[in-house]
Amino acid sequence: MTANEREAVIEVRDVRRYFKNVKAVDGVDLRIRQGEYVALLGPNGAGKTTLVEIIEGIQQPDSGEIKIMNKSWNGNESDLRKKMGISLQETYFVDKLRVIEILNIFAAFYNQRESVSEEILTIIGMQDKRKSYFMNLSGGQKQRLALGVALINKPEILILDEPTTGLDPQARREIWNIVRQLKKTNTTLILTTHYMEEAEYLCNRVIIMDKGKFIAEGTLDELLTRYAHRELILFSTEMPVKDDLFDNIPGVIKTYLNLQGNGGCIFVKSITVTLPVVLKKLEENGIKLEKLECRRMNLNDLFLALTGRSLDDSTIEDTCNFAI
């Protein structure tokens, strides 16, 4: 049975959530099937957290419909809570409670035996920290504990909101390994992140979100196939170039220049076809090249091309200034 044939465990239909001046979620549709690992990729403020909190039943949408396992939140809250595992963007627990005590509290909430807490300790690799106060844990350990709490009911649906934000690469990888192990259990996962590698490493389906809307969606393969022909030329020059210098060159999709005009990036269909023309143009105009980088687009570049902003909150301007 393939993913497409399975029934949707999460269905989101035309969900909107507006705050005063911000359309946090602006008409979003989403179907997630059992066992799928879905990444919501986007920069800060893209609306990822608002969307997952609506799915989690923590926030109410202004309009639209949410169904989890064919049930709406209204009237099914306690039932759905039992089946979900949630790790919020920031998770604090009581400073002076020990790791095992925190797990035991949540085990009680989910009506699980305390032996489950011990299993969780093993899963998150924190047996040696079982008696540590929460306040004495490192950032990575706190996140692993938050993940452990999310797993305590062996959830059918797991929603992790930026589980590795702010962690060092080692700590991040530890979390990834735990999450990857869960694939065997047929858990359904929604993960929000602004790390491209995280989405690539963990999820088979990636949704790129910006300003409350989905701007690209598909399996990693689909996205790559759809955008693989796009490539990127990054350059800097000794003196500014004219805005329209690269217009009318065959194969150029879009050009961005930095403010000074002495650097930028050109999205092209093929580097091998377009680069010689670009170099020739520069030469004809007597502009000397300082630095040059050519590469296939990654998800971050794709996001840049789609929105003019980078996933890590840097702008196209920063990218165009790469040489500086």
Place this chain on the structure above:
Amino acid sequence: MIRQLKILVISQFKEFFREPEVIFWVFMFPIILSWILGIAFGIKGEGTRTVGVLDKDGSLHKLMEQAEKYHASVPFKYFSSKTKHPFKFLFTDREGALTALREGKIEIFIEVVQDGTKIKYHYDPKSSEARLTFLLLEHYLFPGETSEHESEPVALVVPGSRYIDFLIPGLLGMEIMNSGMWGIGWALIEFRSKKLLRRMAASPMNRNIFLFSYVIARLLLGIVEFLAIYLFAYFYFGVKIEGSILALAIVFISSTFAFGGIAFLVASRTASTRVGNGIINAVSFPFMLVSGIFFSYHNFPEWAVGIIRWLPLTMVIDSIRSIFLEGAGIPQILLPSAALIILGVVFTSISVKIFNWY
């Protein structure tokens, strides 16, 4: 349900006892406060014994002269080499004497009658200090066995005659309020500000049980706090409970419910601990000032007293005081306790409706 309640209560205990500052404020601060105020109001001042005197025709003066003469003639020094006697006399009328007793200025007053041949000693026979003063005074004024005079001790029970008797019920009431406002109100606001409340609410945790666990934890911790303060006051100052312990328990439970309700309401929306701090202080400080913790609210104007007596903290303190000092039982505290419970129920119901879990 029971398991959730149990584990929530136990974890709150742990949280409580792992915070040394909290232990200082809850246990030590009231004890230190009562000690300082007790000392300040001269409870343990052993130096001189102030005695109220009702003496219309000035006969005491004559008696004192005779006594001084006698004591000078015997080798035994009555008090110390520098002072002839340990007494300080406060000449007043009956009203003044009773007020002085209640304010803790004196423990005994004498009434000199029949040209100084008869002295009536008015004091509380239960007070060992007063008994000692009586014996010392009697012995000083009428030394030897030759004096012809008549002494008549008159049992005088003026509840709350010492300041510490007045103060301890006030402090206990204040503790119940603070325990609720800070232990419940502030704790919930902090949970919300740290987004822990939202994390817990995103689990199948029973929310009513969660809130209820705070009241239960406060009740149990409150008993410990109550005992700590009371035992100190009992052993150090001899403060006693005259009335019904059961009535005291009822007042204690109903007031914990009342302040639990107020705390829930205070904590129902705020997500900032600083704002929470402000709100809690704004609510509790006026109570602390007017509800008669440290001094009687009867000094306030008549119209204000009419309002003050129905404030929750005033009802709590008045009830505890009536049990401690006037020997009140269940009938006397039934009305305020019922009012406190109703208050708690109403405030809790409103809070549950408007409580912001996320």
